[in-house]
Amino acid sequence: MDSVSLSEVTAIRRTHLGFMHSFRQQFSGVPISPKFCSSKVDGPKATLSSNTKSQSVYGGNIAATADSGYKINGVNLKSRTLISSVKERLLLDAYDDEYGGVIVDHGKLPSNPFAFASMLRASLSDWRRKGKKGVWLKLPVEQSELVPIAIKEGFEYHHAEKRYVMLTYWIPEEEPSMLPANASHQVGVGGFVLNQHKEVLVVQEKYCAPSITGLWKLPTGFINESEEIFSGAVREVKEETGVDTEFSEVIAFRHAHNVAFEKSDLFFICMLRPLSDKIIIDGLEIKAAKWMPLVEFVEQPMIRGDKMFKRVIEICEARLSHRYCGLSPHRLVSTFDGKPSSLYYNVVDDDHDPSHSNCNTDYL
Amino acid sequence: MDSVSLSEVTAIRRTHLGFMHSFRQQFSGVPISPKFCSSKVDGPKATLSSNTKSQSVYGGNIAATADSGYKINGVNLKSRTLISSVKERLLLDAYDDEYGGVIVDHGKLPSNPFAFASMLRASLSDWRRKGKKGVWLKLPVEQSELVPIAIKEGFEYHHAEKRYVMLTYWIPEEEPSMLPANASHQVGVGGFVLNQHKEVLVVQEKYCAPSITGLWKLPTGFINESEEIFSGAVREVKEETGVDTEFSEVIAFRHAHNVAFEKSDLFFICMLRPLSDKIIIDGLEIKAAKWMPLVEFVEQPMIRGDKMFKRVIEICEARLSHRYCGLSPHRLVSTFDGKPSSLYYNVVDDDHDPSHSNCNTDYL
Numbered sequence: 001m002d003s004v005s006l007s008e009v010t011a012i013r014r015t016h017l018g019f020m021h022s023f024r025q026q027f028s029g030v031p032i033s034p035k036f037c038s039s040k041v042d043g044p045k046a047t048l049s050s051n052t053k054s055q056s057v058y059g060g061n062i063a064a065t066a067d068s069g070y071k072i073n074g075v076n077l078k079s080r081t082l083i084s085s086v087k088e089r090l091l092l093d094a095y096d097d098e099y100g101g102v103i104v105d106h107g108k109l110p111s112n113p114f115a116f117a118s119m120l121r122a123s124l125s126d127w128r129r130k131g132k133k134g135v136w137l138k139l140p141v142e143q144s145e146l147v148p149i150a151i152k153e154g155f156e157y158h159h160a161e162k163r164y165v166m167l168t169y170w171i172p173e174e175e176p177s178m179l180p181a182n183a184s185h186q187v188g189v190g191g192f193v194l195n196q197h198k199e200v201l202v203v204q205e206k207y208c209a210p211s212i213t214g215l216w217k218l219p220t221g222f223i224n225e226s227e228e229i230f231s232g233a234v235r236e237v238k239e240e241t242g243v244d245t246e247f248s249e250v251i252a253f254r255h256a257h258n259v260a261f262e263k264s265d266l267f268f269i270c271m272l273r274p275l276s277d278k279i280i281i282d283g284l285e286i287k288a289a290k291w292m293p294l295v296e297f298v299e300q301p302m303i304r305g306d307k308m309f310k311r312v313i314e315i316c317e318a319r320l321s322h323r324y325c326g327l328s329p330h331r332l333v334s335t336f337d338g339k340p341s342s343l344y345y346n347v348v349d350d351d352h353d354p355s356h357s358n359c360n361t362d363y364l
Numbered sequence: 365m366d367s368v369s370l371s372e373v374t375a376i377r378r379t380h381l382g383f384m385h386s387f388r389q390q391f392s393g394v395p396i397s398p399k400f401c402s403s404k405v406d407g408p409k410a411t412l413s414s415n416t417k418s419q420s421v422y423g424g425n426i427a428a429t430a431d432s433g434y435k436i437n438g439v440n441l442k443s444r445t446l447i448s449s450v451k452e453r454l455l456l457d458a459y460d461d462e463y464g465g466v467i468v469d470h471g472k473l474p475s476n477p478f479a480f481a482s483m484l485r486a487s488l489s490d491w492r493r494k495g496k497k498g499v500w501l502k503l504p505v506e507q508s509e510l511v512p513i514a515i516k517e518g519f520e521y522h523h524a525e526k527r528y529v530m531l532t533y534w535i536p537e538e539e540p541s542m543l544p545a546n547a548s549h550q551v552g553v554g555g556f557v558l559n560q561h562k563e564v565l566v567v568q569e570k571y572c573a574p575s576i577t578g579l580w581k582l583p584t585g586f587i588n589e590s591e592e593i594f595s596g597a598v599r600e601v602k603e604e605t606g607v608d609t610e611f612s613e614v615i616a617f618r619h620a621h622n623v624a625f626e627k628s629d630l631f632f633i634c635m636l637r638p639l640s641d642k643i644i645i646d647g648l649e650i651k652a653a654k655w656m657p658l659v660e661f662v663e664q665p666m667i668r669g670d671k672m673f674k675r676v677i678e679i680c681e682a683r684l685s686h687r688y689c690g691l692s693p694h695r696l697v698s699t700f701d702g703k704p705s706s707l708y709y710n711v712v713d714d715d716h717d718p719s720h721s722n723c724n725t726d727y728l
Contacts, residue, residue, distance in 0.1 A: 098571050144515040147529075151508040157524035159625060165511075165521050165529055166625070178648075183627040184589060185549040207462055225548060226621040226628060252691065252709035257590040261523060261530070263547040264590060266630065284542075308698035308707060315709050325689040325710055327616065334672035343672060345616035345679050346689055 092123045094135075099178065101134035102127055106164075109143055117149045124153065128171050134179045135169040158182060186260060188267040189233040190220040192316045193245055195274050199291035203240055206287045215302045216292055220267075228342055230329045233270040241289040242280030245272035249326030250344055252315050254308070269312055271319060271326060456487045458499075463542070465498035466491055470528075473507055481513045488517065492535050498543045499533040522546060550624060552631040553597040554584040556680045557609055559638050563655035567604055570651045579666045580656055584631075592706055594693045597634040605653040606644030609636035613690030614708055616679050618672070633676055635683060635690060 093105040104123075110116045127135060137155060139146050141163045155167040159182035170177040193201040202216040219240040223232030230247040237245050248271040259265040281289045294317075303309045318324040327344040334341070457469040468487075474480045491499060501519060503510050505527045519531040523546035534541040557565040566580040583604040587596030594611040601609050612635040623629040645653045658681075667673045682688040691708040698705070 141515055141521065144512040147511045148508040151505055156526045157505065157529050158526075160521035160524035160529055161626070162520045162522075165524055180586065180624075181550075181589065182625055183547040183550050184587075185551050185630070186545075186547050187549050187628075187630070222544065223548075225545065229619060252707060254705055254707050255593060255693075256703070256705035260544075261546055262525070264551075266549070266551070306698055308696045308705070311694070311696060311707060311709075327691070329619075330675070332672045332675060334670055339620070341618055341620035341672070343616060343618050343675060345675075 090119055090122050091126055092119050094123065094127075096132075097134075097136070099134065100132060101136065101179075102132050103136045104138070106138040106140060109139070109146065111143070113145050113149055116146050117153075120150065120153050124169070124171070133171055133175075134177070135171065137167045137169070138164050139167065140164045183263075185264045185266050187223050187229070188220055188265065189223055189229055189236060190218045190267065190269050191233045191237040191245065191272045192218055192251070192269060193237060193243065193272045193274050194294065194316075194320065195277065195291060197291070198294050200294050200297050201237065201241055201243055201274070201279075201289070202292045202297060203281070203289040204287040206285055212302060216290075216297060216300060218269075219289075228329070229268050229270070229344075230342070233268070233272060237272060240282050240286050242276075242278060244275040246275055247329070248273055249319075249328045251319055251324065251326040252312060269315075271316065454483055454486050455490055456483050458487065458491075460496075461498075461500070463498065464496060465500065465543075466496050467500045468502070470502040470504060473503070473510065475507070477509050477513055480510050481517075484514065484517050488533070488535070497535055497539075498541070499535065501531045501533070502528050503531065504528045547627075549628045549630050551587050551593070552584055552629065553587055553593055553600060554582045554631065554633050555597045555601040555609065555636045556582055556615070556633060557601060557607065557636045557638050558658065558680075558684065559641065559655060561655070562658050564658050564661050565601065565605055565607055565638070565643075565653070566656045566661060567645070567653040568651040570649055576666060580654075580661060580664060582633075583653075592693070593632050593634070593708075594706070597632070597636060601636060604646050604650050606640075606642060608639040610639055611693070612637055613683075613692045615683055615688065615690040616676060633679075635680065 093108040094102040095105065097103055110119060124135070135155075136158075137150055139150065144165075147165060147167070150167050153169070155169045158166040158168045158179070160166065166182075168179050170179060191201070195201075201219065203219050204214070204216055219237045221232070221236035221240070223229060224235075227235075229250065234245050234247055237243055250268050251271050252269045254267045254269070255264065256267070257264045277291075279289050279291075281287075298304065298310075298313050303313065315324060319326060325346045327346060329342045329344050331340050332343050333339065457472040458466040459469065461467055474483060488499070499519075500522075501514055503514065508529075511529060511531075514531050517533075519533045522530040522532045522543070524530065530546075532543050534543060555565070559565075565583065567583050568578070568580055583601045585596070585600035585604070587593060588599075591599075593614065598609050598611055601607055614632050615635050616633045618631045618633070619628065620631070621628045641655075643653050643655075645651075662668065662674075662677050667677065679688060683690060689710045691710060693706040693708050695704050696707050697703065
């Protein structure tokens with residue numbers, strides 16, 4: 001079981017900081033130390049020597065095990081501190097976060113479900129007594145048997161990824177939960193690719209709802225994990241049609257809700273410049289692809305009869321006529337982050353010279 | 365236990381349809397019927413009468429229970445069909461999706477974990493034999509004891525919400541998994557609010573990383589579940605400062621990765637027009653708020669020294685001077701959806717009349 005690293009169990013922010021994610025990223029990959037949290041850790045934290053199992057503590061042979069291997073912060077136990085050290089060992093290892101909450105160290109969970117149940121209950125009492133607020137409990141897939149135990153204690157699911165599930169517990173009964181939600185949006189991209197013959201690159205999908213069978217549509221798809229919008233759009237067009245393109249700009253985006261798994265959806269319509277012509281379709285998902293005259297594309301009944309579609313095509317056409325400004329990606333580094341990210345905006349024409357604005361750059 | 369409804373366990377799309385989410389939304393709230401899926405359901409599906417428990421079948425008194433209450437699609441069993449009906453009853457109730465996969469009916473899960481284990485194993489064999497691909501298993505929080513059982517059978521976590529965890533299983537060993545990922549992005553908004561005295565509305569947060577202590581920043585926050593960007597920005601400013609505003613446009617957005625829970629982040633910088641002046645701060649999260657002269661705001665060392673920040677402020681200033689076009693939200697309904705959603709774009713100046721373009725509209 002790997003030790004906790006801050007990139008996995010991060011100090012949780014309730015408020016979106018805009019460009020300031022510094023606290024998290026600074027410590028990415030570094031094991032959390034209580035020093036880095038703004039809240040003080042309460043009292044000494046027991047450090048169990050690695051060959052000691054929680055179960056032997058739980059079993060009750062305290063004197064023997066204490067003499068043979070227990071320490072508090074590197075100091076051998078004396079009888080006077082025995083009771084408090086026992087209390088400490090019956091608790092789960094956890095760290096304070098910035099909001100008066102705690103993050104359980106998922107690298108030091110007991111493997112025995114009974115020990116876990118007892119330690120969890122004791123820890124919750126201890127945290128409650130200390131006025132702690134939110135509890136974050138990450139359970140790796142290898143310890144899924146602990147999930148029903150945590151649920152029975154009152155934990156709720158927060159989110160899950162392939163190899164773990166995150167559960168939370170909000171302790172203060174008189175306060176509404178301040179725990180932040182997880183990712184709420186899926187992100188898709190669509191590529192509007194026009195060649196010099198005023199033909200737009202379109203596809204027919206293999207799997208589609210009956211109502212849109214036969215429709216020629218723009219290549220679309222989800223962006224991958226940690227993928228850029230500008231890369232994803234180019235990749236999707238390439239995968240579906242075999243055509244190479246160069247990203248130009250985001251010309252519009254659509255925001256919809258309750259789309260999949262009750263989540264929301266952001267769909268970015270991107271203009272891409274074609275760099276090749278030959279079409280090779282992805283036979284897994286695409287039935288057919290072709291270059292279709294733009295006028296024919298917009299005349300499809302399903303497009304013509306749909307307000308959303310029509311508006312998007314109007315925007316694309318406006319961009320072609322230089323009557324429109326999209327948003328272009330710029331890679332910038334924030335000193336708070338230390339990491340690059342993409343800022344999408346129009347080019348600012350500082351000197352009022354129209355040729356410096358991307359509103360006027362040629363599409364092709 | 366509620367029956368499965370399509371808004372909860374939806375036909376899962378691998379490809380982003382752009383504006384076409386019709387198949388899902390059409391059937392929202394309606395129990396799934398195999399009729400609506402493009403794949404055929406294989407053979408008759410056993411319908412257990414409601415007073416019959418899976419455990420009794422599992423226990424083995426088949427002749428007796430069959431005579432006393434089992435039917436296949438409303439038809440009493442005869443001895444010839446007994447074996448196949450028994451097989452059916454040892455399987456989990458599930459529906460086909462559009463991609464050759466199955467969705468387990470979470471409303472009909474056995475409560476007995478042993479029965480579940482056996483039925484799950486038998487079902488996996490059955491699905492494998494029938495060439496099924498992806499399996500979706502939604503386990504409500506009330507049945508969390510089934511989680512470790514599913515994990516042991518080889519299921520993986522897909523995502524979780526407060527009241528359930530979704531697990532998946534990809535059956536074909538020779539094919540890469542085609543199951544779509546879950547929501548990948550959190551979405552935040554920041555409000556740039558300038559009054560007629562060229563003062564910008566700024567806040568100091570109570571909880572922040574040490575490196576930004578003392579910084580005056582724009583009000584920012586996450587949008588809520590199913591909330592619009594244009595609503596969220598106005599709400600956040602109101603909550604943090606007490607100031608009423610009117611949404612103008614999205615002037616830029618930032619895309620960053622590995623921000624929280626290894627997810628990505630989209631942050632929309634919005635221009636808002638102030639409708640009031642009085643500041644009342646949210647004492648829970650905000651330390652202080654005020655109207656600060658714009659020149660003083662940009663002169664803060666932390667802003668001046670940060671490329672990202674500087675660029676955003678330049679963009680805001682450009683917009684004030686009419687040298688910039690942001691994206692405004694337009695509510696449109698797609699006939700495929702039947703639902704409204706928001707399309708953000710520049711106003712297209714159809715007749716080349718600059719006054720019709722939002723690039724030139726006054727901010728104040």
